[in-house]
Amino acid sequence: MFKFLKRSKPKRLSGTKNRDKGILVFESTSEVIRAENVLKSNGWRIRVMGPPPEIRTGCDLVIEFPLIEELNVLRVLEESGVAPLRAVPVHSALLEPVNLFQTKDFGEYLMIRAANMKLTVHKETMKIVNVSGGGCPDVPFLAQEMVGKLFSDAPSPRTIGHTLCGYALQLSYEEMRRQCSR
């Protein structure tokens, strides 16, 4: 039997705790309680806790949630009328979502990338021809639902995506819409 895991176990337990968790910050405690009920009734494993010092901008309770599922969590809360003020990673609450875009012009086609997600359209018809990048399981699903459709007819990643990869694709989608409407 090999021992590579046992050697590094202490580091994992101390250094990576909650690295895949996020925090939802709300305006008031009553919103925290409503959001907690909404999320628990939808099957998420969450917990209410005190906020870290760097994000004490809302009330003095926050909700810890699975960060990867941010897009889905935010959509459910918005639909329930309890959208949070902010959603941030637990491990480093001052991290911001990526806001840099890379645009590549292929002549007939335009590709826009946000973080790890790329969206490509045929410029004349505005048909979505490819979705690439990403690693969460909604990415192949988003590609399946969007590729081959006109930009105006395709569902947005915000409406059918679930993860941070879906969120990044939403940013590419919004930037594409912004650039192509000029």
Added chain:
Amino acid sequence: MLAVVGTIPVEDFPLVSGEVRLENDTLSLEGRSLPVNRGTPALLAATIAAGRVLGNPPPFAYLVGDIGRGKGSRRLYEYLTKHLSKEVFRVVTFHYLLPDVDWHNRVLFAVEEMKSKPVLIADAGFMYAAKMSGQAGAYDLFTPDAGEMAFLADEEAPHPFYTRGFILHEENRVPELITRSYEHDNAARCLLVKGKRDYIANREGILATVDEPLVEALEPVGGTGDTVTGIVSALVASGMGVEEAALLAARVNRLAGLYANPTPATQVIGLIRHIPRAMAELLKGS
């Protein structure tokens, strides 16, 4: 034998395991047909196409439906913790699963219980979880693209979406990102970084680069990273060393891409069809 672990973008697709075959651009597993788009089906199709030239047996796959909600991924994680320790695989390639650190760690402990340690390859969501868990060093190969390389290099980022701006990649900074990822123990023993120029690297530095043929139109084509991971998995399963396999896989994928004569609207199956020809030519020339 090679085992591939991943998801299918169909919510009610059941958890299945078994040998996968490829006929007429369609995968079949346990009596079910799967179209080859991007994601794990593209990886599997590429590994089968490459494996045919290498004389590999069909890969074994653990698949489940998941459209991003995570229920399927968690069922598969749980299944692996119960069954993986009894299996014997030369290579295990982990792919599109919802990143979940706790489940990732349980799966890795199940791997530890296997009679012989397989070569461990990770890409996509499972690679994200491996990095977040602090266990990247347990893996033999990660296959990030340049954007994911920036995520591996950012010791604070919990996902590529939160990669900090001062790290966020430009292609010419990849060597710097590789160094940083090793400094923070966030890289596998070997890296194959996919991009305009492909890099094969380890903790000692850059081992090789591949930048020809350069087919710009491949960048928007979804699944071309999945095919590289599939090809390198087939090569390692055939007995080739990880570093050598990574270099050859990068070359095969580029040559197959050239033969596909793609536009930005090409779908990945167009590349996969040319993998056997590219593989055969490069093996003959080496």
